[in-house]
Amino acid sequence: MSSSDIFIGETIGTAILILLGGGVCAAVTLKASKARNAGWVAIALGWGFAVMVGAYISAPLSGAHLNPAVTLALAIKDGNWGDVPVYFAGQILGALIGATLVWLAYYGQFHAHLTDREIVGDPGVRDTPAKSVEAQEKGAGPVLGIFSTGPEIRNTWQNLVTEIIGTFVLILAILTQGLNQDGDGLGALGVLITSFVVVGIGLSLGGPTGYAINPARDLGPRIVHALLPLPNKGGSDWSYAWIPVAGPLIGAAIAAGVYNVAFA
Template sequence: MSSSDIFIGEIIGTAVLILLGGGVVAAVVLKRSKAQNAGWLAITFGWGFAVMTAVYMTGSLSGAHLNPAVTVGIAIKDGDWSNAPVYFAGQILGAMIGAALVWIAYYGQFQAHLTDPEILAEQPAEEGMVDQKAAPKAGPVLGVFSTGPEVRNVWQNLATEIIGTVVLVLAVLTQGLNDSGKGLGVLGALITAFVVVGIGLSLGGPTGYAINPARDLGPRIVHALLPLPNKGGSDWSYAWIPVVGPLIGGALAAGIYNIAFA
């Protein structure tokens, strides 16, 4: 596959992943959405179906990594980093596009939610802030775009993201690769979708299971840039954890694969 195929495929695939994944979160949490309060099961299955759709759509173009942690795992497994920068660039750009599309699709709901006095009154200031008047708050819709911990503990949050990503990438490497070994195959796409659901159900509670640096960083940037009223801060003090944790997890999964399965 050419660099242009990889770049285009990762843009499209990651955009679809975030559109459907972020979209299900928006549907569940935003005011005046028909799916409001549908719950965690809806979110976890929505993300799983998002992965499946995006992989089937773009697997033939780029191998559908859609995740820098997967790219890192495959690069370490194969010892080939030549296309990694192209994958990373397509994934970040695609994630940003997908997040912007969620905003467009739910524009009215965002406006209703972020101007609702009851919603705004419920939002506490970010932990560790002394001057609450001067300090920005993590906005009431930040969770539509990116992840955040329920209990803010750096080592636990980092460990949770590492563990979840090891499960994901090891599943991809052991049973999900296509004949070329560069991405997910047809059966692998379905298996990986259910793995993502399983991770969400079992390990998603502490941090919201980013398990994908592009999935968290790209939409977080979009949250910071969008003209959303009363959106609060983008929680940049936490933003490194869902980037570094999954990258470590992807590398560890590749190491486990090379030791135990290769």
């Protein structure tokens, strides 16, 4: 695979991943969405399908990493670090594009949601923050969850460990079940297996933090949330943002180490 193929494949695949994954969060969350309040099962299934579609599209070009944690684990497994920056760059750019496309697809719903006084408070009253009490407590605006993750209980070490554990499961499953014949990305069957694993992680381990399990999936959309001209959008919760980056990378490194000791 050439560097240009890797970059293009990761950019397109990650953009599709975030478009569909963020899209299901928007569908379930936003006022005037036909899927509003569809629930956690819909979100978990939506992210699983998002992984499947993005991975199948990008696999011929880049091996469908779509996740810096996957790229890191494969580099540790094989000792090949040369393409890591290219993968990372494509993944972050793709995440930025995907999150922007979610905003465009749900433009009217974002406006309706963020101008609803019951949701964001009364922006017309001076000194009344335009976000809910819950959002104030978490340092996050009322639609940040569409773009990035956040904990239900803010406990730094628990939140970090939850992300480590979830990513460990994902990466170990990919390394043992999902790689193509060259071992540098997902194979056709591996894409399907990985998609089901993502659904399983969401249903079983997603409750505490929203299961980022992918640094690009969280960081790229969080940046977009901070930059978009959304009315009354509130904060982007940057004090939490390091956890869904560091946790998945640590979990990936541990999983790669376990694989090299137990399976290689």
